[in-house]
Amino acid sequence: MRKFISKIVLFAIVAASGFLLWLSLLGGTGLLRTVNYRLGNYGHLYTRASEAAGYGPVDILFLGSSHAYRTFDTRYFDSLGYRTFNLGSSNQTPVQTYVLLQQYLIRLNPKLVVFEVHPDIMAYDGVEGAVDLLSNVPITPASASMALDYRNLKVFNTFCYSLIRQWFCGALDHFEEDSIVEGWAYVPGGFVYIPQEPVFVPDSIPLQDIQVLPEQVQSLSKCLDLLRHHDIPFILVEVPSSHALSQSYANYGQYTDLMATFGPFYQLPLLPTPDSLYFTDLDHLNHRGVQIVCSQVADLIESQHLLAP
Amino acid sequence: MPFVILSAMLFNSLQFIIFLPLAFCGYWALSKASLRWQNLFIVAVSYLFYGLWDPRFLLLIAFTSLCSFLSGLLIRRHTFSRLVLWVNVLLNLTVLGLFKYFDFFSLSFSQLFGIRDPLILHLVLPVGISFYTFQALSYSIDVYRRQVVPTTDPVAFFAYVSFFPQLVAGPIERASSLLPQFLKPRQFQYSVAVDGLRQMLWGFFKKVVVADNCAEYVDLVFSSPESYSGSSLFLAAVLFTIQIYGDFSGYSDIAIGCSKLFGIQLRRNFSVPYFSRDIAEFWRRWHISLSSWFRDYVYIPLGGSRCSRLKVIRNTFIIFLLSGFWHGANWTFLAWGLYHALLFIPLILLGRNRRFVDVAASGRILPSLVELFQMLFTFILVVLGWIIFRSPSIGFAVNYIAEIFSVGLFSAPFVHSVPIMGVLVFSIAVMFVVEWVNRNQSHTFALQPCSRILRWGFYIVLLSMVLTCAPTSEMPFIYFQF
Numbered sequence: 001m002r003k004f005i006s007k008i009v010l011f012a013i014v015a016a017s018g019f020l021l022w023l024s025l026l027g028g029t030g031l032l033r034t035v036n037y038r039l040g041n042y043g044h045l046y047t048r049a050s051e052a053a054g055y056g057p058v059d060i061l062f063l064g065s066s067h068a069y070r071t072f073d074t075r076y077f078d079s080l081g082y083r084t085f086n087l088g089s090s091n092q093t094p095v096q097t098y099v100l101l102q103q104y105l106i107r108l109n110p111k112l113v114v115f116e117v118h119p120d121i122m123a124y125d126g127v128e129g130a131v132d133l134l135s136n137v138p139i140t141p142a143s144a145s146m147a148l149d150y151r152n153l154k155v156f157n158t159f160c161y162s163l164i165r166q167w168f169c170g171a172l173d174h175f176e177e178d179s180i181v182e183g184w185a186y187v188p189g190g191f192v193y194i195p196q197e198p199v200f201v202p203d204s205i206p207l208q209d210i211q212v213l214p215e216q217v218q219s220l221s222k223c224l225d226l227l228r229h230h231d232i233p234f235i236l237v238e239v240p241s242s243h244a245l246s247q248s249y250a251n252y253g254q255y256t257d258l259m260a261t262f263g264p265f266y267q268l269p270l271l272p273t274p275d276s277l278y279f280t281d282l283d284h285l286n287h288r289g290v291q292i293v294c295s296q297v298a299d300l301i302e303s304q305h306l307l308a309p
Numbered sequence: 310m311p312f313v314i315l316s317a318m319l320f321n322s323l324q325f326i327i328f329l330p331l332a333f334c335g336y337w338a339l340s341k342a343s344l345r346w347q348n349l350f351i352v353a354v355s356y357l358f359y360g361l362w363d364p365r366f367l368l369l370i371a372f373t374s375l376c377s378f379l380s381g382l383l384i385r386r387h388t389f390s391r392l393v394l395w396v397n398v399l400l401n402l403t404v405l406g407l408f409k410y411f412d413f414f415s416l417s418f419s420q421l422f423g424i425r426d427p428l429i430l431h432l433v434l435p436v437g438i439s440f441y442t443f444q445a446l447s448y449s450i451d452v453y454r455r456q457v458v459p460t461t462d463p464v465a466f467f468a469y470v471s472f473f474p475q476l477v478a479g480p481i482e483r484a485s486s487l488l489p490q491f492l493k494p495r496q497f498q499y500s501v502a503v504d505g506l507r508q509m510l511w512g513f514f515k516k517v518v519v520a521d522n523c524a525e526y527v528d529l530v531f532s533s534p535e536s537y538s539g540s541s542l543f544l545a546a547v548l549f550t551i552q553i554y555g556d557f558s559g560y561s562d563i564a565i566g567c568s569k570l571f572g573i574q575l576r577r578n579f580s581v582p583y584f585s586r587d588i589a590e591f592w593r594r595w596h597i598s599l600s601s602w603f604r605d606y607v608y609i610p611l612g613g614s615r616c617s618r619l620k621v622i623r624n625t626f627i628i629f630l631l632s633g634f635w636h637g638a639n640w641t642f643l644a645w646g647l648y649h650a651l652l653f654i655p656l657i658l659l660g661r662n663r664r665f666v667d668v669a670a671s672g673r674i675l676p677s678l679v680e681l682f683q684m685l686f687t688f689i690l691v692v693l694g695w696i697i698f699r700s701p702s703i704g705f706a707v708n709y710i711a712e713i714f715s716v717g718l719f720s721a722p723f724v725h726s727v728p729i730m731g732v733l734v735f736s737i738a739v740m741f742v743v744e745w746v747n748r749n750q751s752h753t754f755a756l757q758p759c760s761r762i763l764r765w766g767f768y769i770v771l772l773s774m775v776l777t778c779a780p781t782s783e784m785p786f787i788y789f790q791f
Contacts, residue, residue: 001337004499011765018769019776030728032777151323154781 020160024168027161034153036131037161040177043069043090044186046136047177049104051188055085057109059307062086062190063097063223064116065129067239070284072114074189076294082307086190088116089133093126094219095146096133101226102142112307113227113234114297117220117265118241119210119255120283125150126216131158138172139163194280202244202275202282210255217258224262235306236265239293242275245282268296318361319786320563321517328358332473333570337497344494348468351491351571355473359436366435369404374470376400377445381452381459381466394453398446405442408432413638437477439635443602445470448484450606457484465491474567478560478786480578480598487575495572504755505569507768511743511754512562514771516786517779519740520555522733523548525780526725531699534709539717542709549699550692551737554583556787557596562752581748583691583741584669586683588652589662591691599635603628614657625657626650636698641706645698652690668748732778 027035040046043066059082062072068088077084085108087100097115131154134147139162147159165171179185183195227234236259240246249255259265271278271289278289285293301307318324332354339347360367380397384390412429419427448469451457460466469488475481530537530545537545561578568575582594592600604613611624626647633646656662669684670676676684693710700706724730744753756764 001497001499004497004502007503011768014765015769015772018766019773022770022773023777026777031732033729033732034777034779034781153776153779157777 020164023157023161024164027157027164032157035157035161036128036154037135037158037165038132039135039165039171039175040180041090041132041136042180042184043088043132044177044179044184044192045089045132046172046175047186048087048089048190049100049137050172051190052085052087052104052108055108056083058083058085059111060084060301061105061108061110061113062088062116063092063101063113064088065092065118065121066090067118067121067283068092068116069190069192070194071116071239071290071293072191072297073187073290073294074191075187076291077298078189080298084189085110088190089129091121091124091126091129091132093121093124093129094216094223095126096129098219098223098226099133099140099142099146100137101223103137103140105226105230105232110232112301113232115223115234115236116239117236117259118238118283119212119249119252122212122216122220122255123210124216125152125213127152127155130155134159134162136172139166194286200242200276200279200281200286202242202279205244205248205282207250208248209251210249212255212258220262233306234263235300235304236263237297237300238265238267239285240268240270240289241283242279242281243270243273244275246270266300268293318358320560320567321513324361328354329567329570336571340495340497344492345462345464347495348462348464348491351468351473352464352471355468355471355476358473359471359476362436363433366438369435369438370441370471370476371467373401373404373442373445374467377449377470378460378463378466380449382461384449384452385459390453394449397449401442401446405438408434408438410634410638440479440481441470441476443481443599444483447481447602447606448488451484457488460488460492462492472568472573474564474571474573475575478557478564479596480561480564480576481602482575482598487573490573497572501569501572505566507754507756508562508566508569508752510566510768510771510775511752512559512564512566513775514559514736515555515562515740516559518736518774519733520552520559520787521780522729522736522778523552523555525729526733527552527699529725530723534705534712537723538720539713539715540720540722541717543713543718544722546692546696546699546709546713548733550583550688550695553695553698553787554579555740560786562754565752577752581668581744581753583688584684584745584748585687586665586669586680587656587661587687588649588690589656590665591687592649592653593666599632603632607631614662618658621657622654625654629653639701640703641697641700644703644706645694648694648697652694671749736774736778 023032023035026032027037048069060077062068062074062084065088069086070088072084072086072088074084074086087104087108089096089100092100094117127150130146130150130152134143134155135158137143139159144159144163147155150156162171177186181194185193185195187193224234238256238259246252256265256267271285271292275282278285278292280286318328335354336347336350339350356367356370359370376397380393383393407430412431415427415429418424448457448466452459465488468491469482469484472482472487527545527549530541531549534542534545558579565575565577576598578596578598580594580597582591585591585594608624608628611627612620613624614621616624629646629650630643631646633642633644633649636642636645653662656664669680696709697703697706700709747753747755756767
């Protein structure tokens with residue numbers, strides 16, 4: 001038995017080294033299905049994280065998924081005299097937000113955090129958001145811990161490959177992020193500008209329950225505790241979705257009740273119909289919608305005196 | 310962390326990767342205590358393993374085990390032994406029939422006689438019920454036939470029925486080979502344990518890399534065959550043929566390998582079936598534990614092949630139809646059994662069913678052209694059978710096969726992703742080459758002695774493929790539904 005266990009341990013060490021070699025040789029070829037390393041992504045997280053690393057204190061920090069980085073136009077808020085930064089990223093769930101906050105909160109030192117919470121994101125495991133973060137942001141103990149906690153092969157393998165790329169190839173040091181989607185442009189401060197406004201014709205969606213995941217609830221609490229620990233005020237904001245999507249949630253009341261337990265929660269009012277006027281898809285606003293929602297958020301901040309003078 | 314929930318424990322899940330070492334350590338730690346404690350531990354971990362699917366069905370396994378255990382004791386007394394056997398057989402088959410076939414018969418009966426509101430129970434099919442019921446039945450039949458001495462040790466018997474590696478999808482063991490292993494102390498043997506791990510690795514490779522990658526293409530095409538050309542339909546049928554082999558033989562390899570870690574030897578369930586040169590040979594190599602069960606407990610008692618030609622034909626039809634029906638309550642499974650019976654009967658009538666007893670190209674590296682042709686022809690026949698098996702209805706299967714034999718067969722097949730297809734073709738090639746090279750061994754990954762660097766290098770490549778080339782979603786084993 002002793003021989004067996006010692007051989008197993010020896011094999012595990014050799015196999016781990018061999019596995020890392022395998023990953024480093026084939027990780028970037030696209031042949032490995034559970035390695036989803038994408039340095040440079042349509043959400044521009046690489047550029048955003050690089051900018052955040054050198055950004056000074058801000059008045060408002062926006063957090064959340066693509067609903068955040070495609071909605072909260074930092075230029076609009078800058079024009080009102082606020083210094084803002086948008087730390088949203090693709091498929092960012094509270095699990096990823098917590099990692100990003102640990103990495104950038106002290107440097108950005110916001111006076112107010114606007115935390116975007118969307119029902120679909122609270123019901124999503126965040127695997128894609130995790131691999132985006134692991135590929136494009138310097139790996140820290142917090143992101144390593146997140147990768148291991150997922151217990152998901154795709155996240156773990158992407159983490160290992162990203163670690164190899166960052167440590168041995170300096171992947172993040174010599175990279176220039178281009179736009180993956182034609183016309184999409186990163187705006188300094190974190191907003192992503194999308195020029196086209198394709199006509200969006202929503203399909204009717206069958207009734208569905210919002211199934212908020214416990215790990216997202218737990219991570220959201222941790223994020224808010226971290227903000228409280230640093231005495232940073234925050235508001236939770238739900239950016240409007242299309243009528244087609246909003247009306248499909250069967251238990252929406254339960255969801256809003258749950259969100260309200262975390263702190264000040266604001267549901268921005270639904271935009272007038274038809275959806276095609278203000279949306280590019282079921283849950284992302286077009287230019288017209290972005291302008292309306294930004295002004296609503298600015299009004300909210302002003303009317304509620306959320307920013308100390 | 311809340312990320313891991315208590316749920317069904319598949320072999321290809323993280324839960325099992327944690328469960329197995331713990332069970333292994335606990336089991337061997339108890340080897341110095343007593344045999345009974347070790348067996349009790351096996352029962353406990355097996356019930357935990359099964360209970361994670363649905364704890365309610367633990368009662369069913371316990372009931373099946375208890376009935377068969379008591380029937381063994383009663384049969385030994387020689388009073389009403391035949392009656393006791395039949396009561397036990399009926400009890401077990403009633404439970405199986407209720408859960409697996411009641412709705413099917415009720416619906417078919419009502420359709421036949423135009424009954425409007427048939428009684429449908431909508432019972433959840435307990436995982437592995439067909440496997441452990443057959444295993445428990447074989448015990449009481451063998452005791453009745455005096456081929457097995459009935460045990461008086463209930464713990465050992467419960468361990469025999471519920472032994473977790475083979476509980477949910479076989480191999481279906483016989484009491485004569487498995488039960489005695491629970492009645493005597495097991496010794497840890499280094500070489501056996503290492504061989505077990507090796508066989509498990511091979512099973513994981515076949516399941517996770519080969520079968521699961523095939524499944525994506527197969528599911529896509531079978532979900533809407535009208536959207537694809539004949540060549541794509543044929544490719545999907547071939548890939549399903551490989552998928553079901555990789556899936557089921559992969560499971561068997563993991564089960565057998567896992568058992569070796571516990572010092573228990575299970576019987577071989579697959580012996581390179583796709584290298585068969587005719588259908589009779591295929592059936593000696595495919596799902597051996599089920600085929601031999603039907604042979605020993607149905608075919609031979611009916612007279613086997615030592616009776617009139619008419620009876621031989623009848624017996625062959627019976628076992629193939631039963632074998633098909635064992636897989637599930639659907640006409641397609643019966644049609645699949647019928648199809649194989651029709652292929653098998655000419656061989657048995659001509660006395661050519663035992664023409665190929667040895668493996669193909671025995672003593673040679675490569676097969677002859679004739680053997681290659683025979684293997685390919687048999688493979689194509691098997692592929693056609695699997696189309697029937699995979700189809701939701703017989704009409705679907707007929708249309709599917711008809712579409713294959715259309716002009717579309719000569720067009721380029723649809724490929725959903727070139728890198729995925731490339732990895733799939735490579736992994737299928739690795740599987741068949743390794744199995745061909747090892748076709749004479751006790752299992753197809755029993756590597757010949759070679760340098761450790763080569764062996765470990767190969768293990769690491771396989772392990773890395775398992776960890777990186779699988780589809781991102783966890784896919785259950787096909788045979789769990791049976």
